[in-house]
Amino acid sequence: MNAVTxxxxxxxxxxxxxxxxxxxxxxxxPYWPVEDPSSYANNQADETPAYVINQTVPTYSEVTDxxxxxxxxxxxxxxxxMASIYASFSERQELLGEEFGAAIFDDLDSLYES
Amino acid sequence: xxxxxxxxxxxxxxxxxSALAQKxxxxxxxxxxxxxxxxxxxxxxxxxxxxxxxxxxxxxxxxLFSFTSGEKQDVRGILLSNTCDVxxxxxxxxxxxxxxxxxxxxxxxEARFVARGISPAQVDGKxxxxxxxxxxxxxxxxxxxxxEEDYVALLDDVHSVPVSAHENDNKEKLFTLSMAGFYLFxxxxxxxxxxxxxxxDRSPAM
Numbered sequence: 646m647n648a649v650t651x652x653x654x655x656x657x658x659x660x661x662x663x664x665x666x667x668x669x670x671x672x673x674x675p676y677w678p679v680e681d682p683s684s685y686a687n688n689q690a691d692e693t694p695a696y697v698i699n700q701t702v703p704t705y706s707e708v709t710d711x712x713x714x715x716x717x718x719x720x721x722x723x724x725x726x727m728a729s730i731y732a733s734f735s736e737r738q739e740l741l742g743e744e745f746g747a748a749i750f751d752d753l754d755s756l757y758e759s
Numbered sequence: 760x761x762x763x764x765x766x767x768x769x770x771x772x773x774x775x776x777s778a779l780a781q782k783x784x785x786x787x788x789x790x791x792x793x794x795x796x797x798x799x800x801x802x803x804x805x806x807x808x809x810x811x812x813x814x815x816x817x818x819x820x821x822x823l824f825s826f827t828s829g830e831k832q833d834v835r836g837i838l839l840s841n842t843c844d845v846x847x848x849x850x851x852x853x854x855x856x857x858x859x860x861x862x863x864x865x866x867x868x869e870a871r872f873v874a875r876g877i878s879p880a881q882v883d884g885k886x887x888x889x890x891x892x893x894x895x896x897x898x899x900x901x902x903x904x905x906x907e908e909d910y911v912a913l914l915d916d917v918h919s920v921p922v923s924a925h926e927n928d929n930k931e932k933l934f935t936l937s938m939a940g941f942y943l944f945x946x947x948x949x950x951x952x953x954x955x956x957x958x959x960d961r962s963p964a965m
Contacts (some may be wrong), residue, residue: 678848709781723781727942730788734943735950738895746873746896746915749863754825756863756871757834759929 787939796901799940813842815936815944820929833929836861837912855922865909
């Protein structure tokens with residue numbers, strides 16, 4: 646179930662603050678809004694209550710679906726490719742072999758180069 | 760920890776988060792694993808790390824003490840140490856150590872195979888396997904840049920010296936692995952040194 650919650654500041658409160666700020670700017674006085682308990686009680690009646698929208702019917706959007714899929718795991722393809730390459734590489738590995746190893750390591754020092 | 764796509768996802772560095780960089784790495788990695796001889800190294804003109812020590816670098820002047828002769832000599836080798844562990848920019852309480860494996864000419868070990876009496880067909884097959892990076896203890900380094908011919912790193916011949924010992928007159932960088940070359944190198948190290956599928960049951964004997 647999708648739930649969209651909105652809360653709104655009452656328009657009357659916003660208007661009061663804007664007016665007070667405007668007045669303070671006009672008089673050159675700094676203003677800091679202080680809550681008035683009595684006005685709060687009055688504003689409660691004007692305030693639009695928070696509401697919840699219950700969306701019972703799912704919506705579908707190809708665009709949203711694609712964006713969400715890429716956002717959830719943007720590296721999925723790359724990761725799968727790298728894991729596949731590593732697995733393939735790992736599975737193909739074989740030992741050098743005793744005879745070949747001995748041919749190299751019997752006189753290793755002479756193979757070194759400065 | 761097992762190797763899985765989910766684990767790998769957490770290891771993707773910031774410079775590989777763009778789709779283009781990822782595509783390029785996958786393509787280059789598949790190409791060199793398929794036998795391409797180019798794409799292992801950064802070209803000299805594009806090498807921003809020409810004077811820095813990075814994991815997978817080729818260097819001259821790496822000091823090595825021979826277990827056979829007891830003598831010290833400077834050799835060509837490839838760095839196995841993690842880049843961060845040898846960076847002079849990182850603070851540390853203990854002197855940093857360089858872990859490296861000498862690199863030797865592929866033609867020289869091929870000649871050894873022949874001299875030992877191994878059949879030409881077997882020698883050809885082994886050299887082909889080395890070039891395809893199939894031999895687990897050998898990392899193939901195709902000719903390119905300052906490498907005048909094909910070399911191999913012998914991953915069973917590993918040495919460790921103080922970084923300060925590499926500050927000598929013979930010190931010279933030979934190559935810096937490309938992104939794909941580096942990933943292949945790390946793949947090789949992980950397969951050779953960190954084989955979780957070792958087929959040894961370590962459960963306490965009953």
